[in-house]
Amino acid sequence: MKYKFLLFDLDHTLLDFDAAEDVALDFLLAEEGVEDIQTYKDYYVPMNKSLWKDLEQKKITKKELVNTRFEKLFAHFGIEKDGAYLAERYQFFLSKQGQTFPGVEDLLKNLIHQGYELYAATNGITSIQTGRLEQSGIAPFFKKIFISEQLHTQKPDAAFYEKIGARIPNFDKNHALMIGDSLSADIQGGNNAGIDTIWYNPQHLENTTQLHPTYEVHSYKDLLDCLDKL
Numbered sequence: 001m002k003y004k005f006l007l008f009d010l011d012h013t014l015l016d017f018d019a020a021e022d023v024a025l026d027f028l029l030a031e032e033g034v035e036d037i038q039t040y041k042d043y044y045v046p047m048n049k050s051l052w053k054d055l056e057q058k059k060i061t062k063k064e065l066v067n068t069r070f071e072k073l074f075a076h077f078g079i080e081k082d083g084a085y086l087a088e089r090y091q092f093f094l095s096k097q098g099q100t101f102p103g104v105e106d107l108l109k110n111l112i113h114q115g116y117e118l119y120a121a122t123n124g125i126t127s128i129q130t131g132r133l134e135q136s137g138i139a140p141f142f143k144k145i146f147i148s149e150q151l152h153t154q155k156p157d158a159a160f161y162e163k164i165g166a167r168i169p170n171f172d173k174n175h176a177l178m179i180g181d182s183l184s185a186d187i188q189g190g191n192n193a194g195i196d197t198i199w200y201n202p203q204h205l206e207n208t209t210q211l212h213p214t215y216e217v218h219s220y221k222d223l224l225d226c227l228d229k230l
Contacts, residue, residue: 001114001115001116001230002175002230003116003175003176003177003196003227003230004115004116004117004172004175004176005116005117005119005168005171005172005175005176005177006111006116006117006118006119006176006177006179007119007120007121007146007161007164007176007177007178007179007195008118008119008120008121008142008179008180009121009122009155009178009179009180009181009182009185009186009200010120010122010124010129010132010133011122011124012180012181012182013179013180013181013186013200014100014101014104014108014138015098015099015100015101015132015133015136016099016100016101019097019099020094020097020098020099020132021045021094021097022041023093023097023099024090024093024094024096024097025037025040025041025044025090027093028070028086028089028090028093029041031089032074032081032086040073040077043073043076043077044069044070044073047069047072047073048069051065051069052065052123053184055154056123056154056155056156056184056185062125062149062154066087066091066125067083067084067087068083069083069087070083070086070087070090071083071086074086091125091127091128094128094131094132095127095128095130095131095132095135096131096135097132097135098132098133098134098135098136098137099136100136100137100138103220104136104138104220105137105138105141106220107220107223107224108138108141109141110224111224111227112141114227116227117143117168118141118142118143119142119143119144119145119146119164119168120133120142120144120145120146120147121146121155121160121161121164121178121180122145122146122147122148123147123148123154123155123185124147124148124149125147125149126147126149126150129145129147130145130147133145143168144167144168146160146163146164146167148160151163151164154185155182155185155186155188155189156184156185156186156188156189156191156192157189157192158189158192158193158194160189160193161173161178161189161190161192161193161195162193173193173194173195176195176196177190177195177196177197177198177214178190178193178195178196178197178198179197179198179200179223180197180198180199180200181199181200181201181202183199183207183209183211183213184209184211186199187199187211187212187213188211190213190214191211191212196214196215197213197214197215198213198214198215198216198217198223198226199213199215199216199217200217200223201216201217201218202218202219204218
């Protein structure tokens with residue numbers, strides 16, 4: 001077995017963030033009296049993704065992202081709102097969502113049975129990610145859960161992985177794999193830290209970047225087959 005330590009991204013890899021976000025936004029916007037909820041969501045989703053890209057590139061801070069995104073959303077529709085308050089309400093609703101993709105539990109059980117050590121390595125807000133993991137039922141599969149807010153650094157920074165390595169007994173990055181869907185966070189992060197990567201690409205997206213994942217898979221079966229060959 002070439003690898004021992006599997007570092008899993010959560011959102012869009014194991015946890016269905018889109019489904020969780022959709023439900024949480026429904027609750028938040030309904031609470032705020034929004035009638036045309038879908039129109040608000042259609043503006044919010046791409047705006048939020050753009051803000052997270054800005055955070056990866058250190059153009060904004062996490063606090064700025066969290067406390068202003070809903071203020072910006074309502075301002076787009078000509079309404080003034082307290083962004084920090086809405087952030088708290090959204091985090092509450094989102095933390096109650098634990099949707100996973102089909103086959104996740106079977107995948108994690110299979111990997112543990114084969115002797116791999118599983119770790120969660122996620123960018124995000126602690127209260128949200130811990131809440132969602134509890135709701136999902138997959139938290140017990142991980143030996144440790146690493147969240148960027150707790151580590152005070154985030155993917156793709158090499159420091160994120162250095163701090164993870166320091167917290168895993170007998171960690172050896174030469175026997176570690178970063179597995180995730182994001183080229184800019186997971187694959188770039190692995191490259192920055194000198195850790196091999198698996199790009200989980202279920203939508204068969206084209207890689208138009210200069211980043212080169214060590215392996216690429218399109219399903220959980222592909223992932224298991226890939227590891228079986230190593």
